[in-house]
Structure formats: C-alpha cells, structure tokens
Amino acid sequence: MRVTNNMITYNFLTSLNKSLQRQNEIQEKLADGKQLHRPSDDPVKTIRSLRANVSLVENEQYSQHLSDAVSWMDNTDGAMSSLSSIVTRFKELTISADGTKPAAAYEAIAAEMDGLINQAIVVGNSKIGDRYLFSGQQDKTQPFVRNGNTVTYQGDNNKISMQIKPGVTTPTQDSVNLTGKDIFGDNNEMLQHMIDIKNQLQTGSPDLDVVLNTGLANLEADHNKLLEVYTQLGARMSSYQLAQSMLENANVVITGNVAANDDLNIPKAIIDFKTSETVYKNALSVGSRIMPPSLVDFLK
Known part of the structure; x- marks a missing residue:
C-alpha cells in the first residue's frame, strides 16, 4: 500500500486527537469526582447506579x-x-x-x-x-x-x-x-x-x-x-x-x-491524567519531527 503524506498526517492527527480526548475525559471526571457522566462511560455500572x-x-x-x-x-x-x-x-x-x-x-x-x-x-x-x-x-x-x-x-x-x-x-x-x-x-x-x-x-x-x-x-x-x-x-x-x-x-x-460504583478513584485518576498529559506532549514533540516536510518548509 502506498503511504502518502496525507495519510501520515491524518493518522498522526487522529492519534493525537484520541490522546487529547482521553485527557479531557479524565479532566471531566476529576472536576466532580464522578466516573460516570454518560451511559457510554460504563453501561454496566450505569445500570447499577x-x-x-x-x-x-x-x-x-x-x-x-x-x-x-x-x-x-x-x-x-x-x-x-x-x-x-x-x-x-x-x-x-x-x-x-x-x-x-x-x-x-x-x-x-x-x-x-x-x-x-x-x-x-x-x-x-x-x-x-x-x-x-x-x-x-x-x-x-x-x-x-x-x-x-x-x-x-x-x-x-x-x-x-x-x-x-x-x-x-x-x-x-x-x-x-x-x-x-x-x-x-x-x-x-x-x-x-x-x-x-x-x-x-x-x-x-x-x-x-x-x-x-x-x-x-x-x-x-x-x-x-x-x-x-x-x-x-x-x-x-x-x-x-x-x-x-x-x-x-x-x-x-x-x-x-x-x-463505590460512581465515585472516582482520585489518586489513580490524577496519575492517569499526568500520564495522558505526558503522552500528549511527547506526541506533539515527536510529531513535529516525523511529519513529512511540506513546500513551506522548503520555501523557508
């Protein structure tokens, strides 16, 4: 399969967005201390709740x-x-x-x-x-x-x-x-x-x-x-x-x-958030180096 610059860019941005979304979800839970905000978070726990x-x-x-x-x-x-x-x-x-x-x-x-x-x-x-x-x-x-x-x-x-x-x-x-x-x-x-x-x-x-x-x-x-x-x-x-x-x-x-069903494990969530934040920052750093050069880069 032929890999194009657009594919590399798309895959990178998709992964980056998922990492940011994960970070946002954890931040939302940390805001009120609850791990359930919508049924999709955990259908079984939602029914139990x-x-x-x-x-x-x-x-x-x-x-x-x-x-x-x-x-x-x-x-x-x-x-x-x-x-x-x-x-x-x-x-x-x-x-x-x-x-x-x-x-x-x-x-x-x-x-x-x-x-x-x-x-x-x-x-x-x-x-x-x-x-x-x-x-x-x-x-x-x-x-x-x-x-x-x-x-x-x-x-x-x-x-x-x-x-x-x-x-x-x-x-x-x-x-x-x-x-x-x-x-x-x-x-x-x-x-x-x-x-x-x-x-x-x-x-x-x-x-x-x-x-x-x-x-x-x-x-x-x-x-x-x-x-x-x-x-x-x-x-x-x-x-x-x-x-x-x-x-x-x-x-x-x-x-x-x-x-026990609804409340967030705060220490674990904080660790997950910091880990997610680190992953996101590293992704940005790595992405800036692996993204294919564009015409703009040559014009510089």
Whole structure:
C-alpha cells in the first residue's frame, strides 16, 4: 500500500486527537469526582447506579414516612400517658367518697373531678402542628367539644395510614393514629361515666352505691380499655422504630454502594491524567519531527 503524506498526517492527527480526548475525559471526571457522566462511560455500572439510586430515593421516602409516623405516635404516647394519669386520679377521688364526709367535701371532690374531665378533653384535643391527634382523618377538626354535661365528638373513626414499604397501605398495619372512639369509647362513654360520678357528688348527698359500685366499675373497665389501646400503640410504635432503624441502615449500605460504583478513584485518576498529559506532549514533540516536510518548509 502506498503511504502518502496525507495519510501520515491524518493518522498522526487522529492519534493525537484520541490522546487529547482521553485527557479531557479524565479532566471531566476529576472536576466532580464522578466516573460516570454518560451511559457510554460504563453501561454496566450505569445500570447499577440507576437501580441503586432508585432504591435510595424510595428508602428515603419511606424513612420520611416512618419519621413522621414515629413523631405522631410519640405525641400520642404522651397524650395517652396523661389520660391514664387523669383516670387514675379520678378513681382515687371516687374511692375517697366513702360516706364519711360532709356535703361540702363531696362538692369539693366533684369540683376537682370536673377539672379532671376538662383536662381529659384538653388532652383529647392534642395537636401535632396543625393536626389533631384523635380526630381520625378529620385531623383539621377539633375532636371534642364540651357543653355542660355533654361532650360531642366531631372527628371520624377512620385511620391515617403512612406507607413504609412497597405495596398497598392497610389501616390495620400502617395506621399511625388513634381516634376518639379508641380513647374514650363509643359515644365518649368514659367521659360520660366520669360526668355521671361528678354529678352524683355535686349534689352533696350522693348515691354511694352508684358512685362506689357502678361508677367505679365503669371507670375500671374504661381504664382497662385505655391501657389496652395504649399497649397496642406501644407495640406498633416499637415496630415502626425498628423499621426506621432498618431503613436507615439500608440507606447507609445503598449510599456506600452508590459511592463505590460512581465515585472516582482520585489518586489513580490524577496519575492517569499526568500520564495522558505526558503522552500528549511527547506526541506533539515527536510529531513535529516525523511529519513529512511540506513546500513551506522548503520555501523557508
């Protein structure tokens, strides 16, 4: 094959351009510390990176849901603890109405009970941000309103679900809230039982059989239901905290995998860049000597 000056020039410039392109690619990677900028850089690693980043985004979303859920349940836990303390104190006052006290003492006990009923309603209207804890899905509506001896529940009995894993959310597994029915029973029966006892003592001459037998038995049953719901909340809260910990660990692993897959080996890249730079400069030097002389060279 006949080798012409044009062929020599073309081959030299092609090789020189490849060397410069290689140098530019390394410089691009060094600029941001990433070895993948386009699928052609490494198709296998690109697919792996896309999958890992999708998993990371999903896990971060679930982690946010879990954080919100745990925060909601943590506030609910505090409210439930307060309610339990209120009912305990109410039972103590009920037991103290033992038939040995004057009318004024019963009236004083009734006054304290009335304050406890109001406290229970205040706790029932607890909020996190601008959302009520015990209104069901009507969480922008104040759940409990007292008008004299009547307490009205204005929320609903629907659960709020937060998705913490792939798939469809279910109220029984993914609910984070308790409703008014959960804490005070159907038609606010616990509050009504408290009001009934208070009304008896308020007269100054209560029917102690109603107070110490029927009333106290109702309170015990109400308290037991409250504690059962409280226990269920604690168990669900523990499972959410465990899931949150697992997702956080998974995020650390995935982030590490993404870094191992995408991040550039800086020391090696610097060596490659300096090597490429040296090769390019040497090519220029050699090329200036091996390029065939042209008419311009003779005219000089």
